[in-house]
Amino acid sequence: MGKAYIVGIGATKIDEHWEKGIRDLMTEASLRAIQDAGISKKEIQAIFVGNMSSGYLQGQEHLGSLLATWLGLPGVAANKVEAACASGGAAVHAAYLAVKSGLYDCVLAVGVEKLTDAPTSDATSALIMAEDQEYVAFAGFSFVALNALVYREYMRRFGVRQEDIALFAVHDHKYAANNPLAQYNKPVSLEDVLKSPLVADPIRLLESAPLGDGSAALVICSEEKARRLNKDVFVELAGSALATDILSLHDRPDLTTLSATVKARSMAFKQAGIDVNDIDILEVHDAFTVLGVIHLEDLGFAKKGEGWKLLKEGQLEKDGKIPTNTMGGLKARGHPVGATGVYQIYDLVTQLRGDAGANQVPDPEIGLAQSVGGVGGTVAINVVRRVR
Amino acid sequence: MGKAYIVGIGATKIDEHWEKGIRDLMTEASLRAIQDAGISKKEIQAIFVGNMSSGYLQGQEHLGSLLATWLGLPGVAANKVEAACASGGAAVHAAYLAVKSGLYDCVLAVGVEKLTDAPTSDATSALIMAEDQEYVAFAGFSFVALNALVYREYMRRFGVRQEDIALFAVHDHKYAANNPLAQYNKPVSLEDVLKSPLVADPIRLLESAPLGDGSAALVICSEEKARRLNKDVFVELAGSALATDILSLHDRPDLTTLSATVKARSMAFKQAGIDVNDIDILEVHDAFTVLGVIHLEDLGFAKKGEGWKLLKEGQLEKDGKIPTNTMGGLKARGHPVGATGVYQIYDLVTQLRGDAGANQVPDPEIGLAQSVGGVGGTVAINVVRRVR
DSSP, X not given: OOOXXXXXXXXXXXXXXXXXXXXXXXXXXXXXXXXXXXXOGGGOOEEEEEOSSIIIIISOXXXXXXXXXXXXXXXXXXXXXXXXXTHHHHHHHHHHHHHHTTSOSEEEEEEEEEOSSOSSSOHHHHHGGGSOIIIIITTTOOHHHHHHHXXXXXXXXXXXXXXXXXXXXXXXXXXXXXXXTOSOOOOOOHHHHHHSOEEETTEEGGGBOOOOEEEXXXXXXXXXXXXXXXXXXXXXXXXXXXXXXXXSGGGOSOTTOOHHHHHHHHHHHHHHTOOGGGOOEEEXXXXXXXXXXXXXXXXXXXXXXXXXXXXXXXXXSTTSSXXXXXXXXXXXXXXXXXXXXXXXXXXXXXHHTTOOGGGOOSSOOEEEEEEEXXXXXXXXXXXXXXXX | OOOEEEEXXXXXXXXXOTTOOHHHHXXXXXXXXXXXXXXXXXXXXXXXXXXXXXXXXXXXXXXXXXXXXXXXXXXBXXXXXXXXXXXXXXXXXXXXXXXXXXXXXXXXXEEEEEOSSOSSSOHHHHHGGGSOIIIIITXXXXXXXXHHHHHHHHHHHHTOOHHHHHHHXXXXXHHHTTOTTOSOOOOOOHHHXXXXXXXXXXXXXXXXXXXXXXXXXXXXXXXXXXXXXXXXXXXXXXXXXXEXXXXXXXXXXXXXXXXXXXXXXXXXXXXXXXXXXXXXXXXXXXSBHHHHHHHHHHTTSSOTTOXXXXXXXXXXXXXXXXXXXXXXXIIIIOOOHHHHHHHHHHHHHHHHTTOOGXXXXXXXXXXXXXXXXXXXTEEEEEEEEEEO
């Protein structure tokens, strides 16, 4: 088992890309990653495309072959990797396994999703495909309604006020303002968030990740191959773990914790030979504000019921104890479902390289990205480490 | 890179399972594979689910977490693997990488598809998602119409008569008659095939793989783990390769060869340390009769334009030169799209174990399964080898 290195990153802006199809988005991101790596595209041997809903929304499967074709690389190995909203993180895990296996020494992990301008159906019914269609969607639940149950229970059990949780959206928007790839570049106030329309009580519109289109890509190589490239900063994919939980919320013993996060965290820490105190920078999957808070707890940065304190005390800021979502997070960078897990690592690598501009965290060395599918039915955790 | 072994196999009958959902099918096949392996289900660490159209046809994604949950194994790593009709072969490749990586030592590769009784759409529009939605499906092409172009061109270029190609269906039905899991257990005559209704000229109904539902599963372990099990026959997954071609037929230089087969074949042969003469038994992806013939050529068993001769001379029979589709193939065993690539290996392992009953090939040692996505946009090739 050799090491895996991330040697190139590329992404599109997250937006409502009415003028671009899913193929355009993923091709653009992939070519940027290849260019950033400084390799010839012919060096790519395999492609793993993270995507959830292209079949349902675009009537298009076979994205692996489609992307290989549009990249001018027919011949390479390619397939789509799907794990609902964690598809991006799972695609990175697949790429990690591919390089670790020794069968491939240079692969692409790509995430892509196009939620707007879908010809065949709507994004709300696409998103609930992440939960159980026959037992949950059939009963009329939307994805945001399920998260509202989690929110209510979290506030009830721990006696936390909504304004202390909703702050997560303010935090994300503040950082997205400086991220040219973010869907929203405008800061919001806590008052804006709390006065925004109710989507599913208690979740407000500005507490919810938006719908958007985008693609992000990583070139991941063996250490041997990476070391032949001329780089100032090398980034190792030092750990990668995938775990599931009981798919449906109604069958879980506790709504306020995601056990898949806890399990994947342990595995990824072990692989990377680190513990929670070694993490310098964090990307959490805050599809809704309350999830951001819960993730801080499940990852081990706060006790249960106290994740909001880190947020309120400013510990998630770029110069705080654990800089989190410093490029805008799901709420404001955006959340093109199957692409998000790859954007998170794009953002971490940007920080590790010192390229984050106004959002730069001082000298981070180790970063962790958590990508969540459904309401925690799957969690992918990827750990990156700067190596000189 | 340790070796990977297939230690358990399980499958459902392929049928129109109006009384079973996609979760029932994949859970049933997986439990059978686990039981066949003689392990505790708790030993499974990761699940790779090959499926193409659950999002489009069942409004259900996140099959990895769904299956983990229904198996009573929440916690394990799991994701869906999609490569159109090669999804099953690609899921086996993903499992191969997982074991080779050293991160997992016991995983499930599962294929599942439910094409009948779909609540949200129809199978014909699901299948064309394997080709290009925007440039091909939009123009009105169905999947069978694309294969009809290949058929016409093959006959034109090589001067082959349809009755010499259509024989493939007769061959498949003969063997499916003895396979309890096959969708059709009734032999057909060449006259039956040639007089059956035209689907897309020249393709006749009985030259086309049927629509059906089913699931097949394999338990794949590291050699070390496999050797601790009490088995009479061990089966190594000795090679596994995945390759793409230009997605759309209209962009390819030659309609009568699948270059992805040629590429994947070379890689898989190299991994297994074999050449074409070492193959004792074969499973080809004969979604339509002409494809079965083309695959024989692309895999190296016949010269271009001469694959039909092997068929006509009886060389594909169980005691022929290269016994092929000896459990009924796609035409008669059935073709539940994303499950097919796993059924092929189920069938090969059954033969290698000597459990094929009336269809038993004399003492086969090495088998090859070819799983095709779209009209060759992806090909997965898996090689199995009996080891005592």
